Amino acid sequence: MAQKDTINALIRRGVDEDTATKLAEKNYLLGDIQSASKKELIKELGKKKGEDVYKKVSKGKKKKKSRTKKKKDKKKKTKKELKELEIPDKIAPLGDIAKKLIEICDEKGHELPRKTIQDAADKIKEIELPEEDYELMLDLIMDRFESRRVDPMESVGIVGAQSIGEPGTQMTMKTFHYAGVAEVNVTQGLPRMIEVVDARKVPSTPMMEVHLIEEFKHDREKAKRLASDLEVTNLIDVADVEIDMADKEVVIKPDMKKLKSSNIEIEHIMDQLKGVRGIKGDVEKSGKTLKIVLPEDEKKYASLHETIELAKGTKIKGLDGINRAIIRDTGEEFIIYTEGSNLKEALQMELVNIENSSSNSPVEIYNVLGVEGSRNSIIKEALDTLNEQGLEVDVRHIMLVADMMTNEGDIKAIGRHGISGKKTSVLARAAFEITSTHLLRAAIVGEVDKLEGVTENIIVGQPITQGTGAIEVKYMPKKPEA
């Protein structure tokens, strides 16, 4: 559709139809052509036509020039930065036996997933199978593999829904369980499952798992420092704040011990206080105490009170949203668990390992790391929640759910606002929730239902399009021989 619009727009500007179609087919939009340079157009269309199109369509592009210049500056990166940009290599290479197995598979035309081959190779190593038996083993594996495949037209969605739904009935309805870390409270069981599948913006107990960079992962001091940098520290946590009634001032007496342990300097507090909107007057330093001196006409009890409340709640350091950070020693490394989460800013911090620090909210991961990351997060969170309750559900079902949720490039919830609301059939949507609204809308707009799904066929009393209903029988009468 966009292509047609582009073609029409170009023709309106006097470009002949052939050229316009040619440009549109290459997925150029009008804006691209307008801002393209003469050279680019000549390259695309040949000299004569390129110049012609340029004359007719191009806009003044002085502005654009400055923008491209900026981009060029950006591109000049040091070698180290370039290395940061590379696409990392993540997949571990195969072993010798596995390579051999793949060779045999290729020869015989077997198509086996890499994981199966890897597993087979591991087993061969374990039982020291002689090499001449490899072929037989692969044949047997292939036989089993074929027989366990999902058949075409199999209703994987319904099977998946059953397989998650049934164990779901055994989940605890409401528990606040302490998972893993003693002090951090995490929602578990059914409420958590609903949260994940609903794609809530913020889960009821957001949490982060922060790892330290390789170098310092055994360093308790560094872990402590990072934890205190993550946690939000307000002024009241590190100082006594009082009102001096005689001089009508707010007096701040920092606790030097606390300041030292969390690595804060008095000057930093002063800077933070000066930045707070609503605190009128000057912040003065005298010795080890700070004073907020209000201007003459504001020296009233009410405004003093207002000021002291603002001062108490002033954030001295930490990331917004993180209420608590707890260090846990796993024996292998120190991991910091946080109550509340702010993944975006945490990943920018110096000591944080960006490779494996994560949050428990798929939506937050979507915003910071993208759809694919979020897909993995949904799978992990759902599977962890089920396993925590001692329920075993095959990953494939959950992967299907995650695939559906991330199919459109963003996260869609399962339910009326998400996937179920997107069904093409009116009857299927009406059967799910808010029946009258859907039917009314369909009547007004004039929707057509082709009766392709399961629900709508049950409603009208036809065989569903699954199983034996999936095929149609056509009868082709023989032409009478003349």
Added chain:
Amino acid sequence: MGSLNVMKHAMVPVHRLVPENEEEKILESLGTSKNKLPKILKSDPAVEQLIEISGDIKEGRMVEIERESPTAGISKAYRLVVKR
């Protein structure tokens, strides 16, 4: 996004831009057409990262994703770059 390379994160699989001349071959082997592929937004952090590596990516291009799957080992998935 600063200098954060999202593809380094353990949760994000490797994304690669599919060269335009290979698109047809892949679609044929999958037995599908372009607009039936799952989508990925142009504003997705991973796509932005690719743009930073290989220059602008137009909508309608395909991105190959090399997923580490618990059942298949490695599985390749494709997504179509779209504007929201």
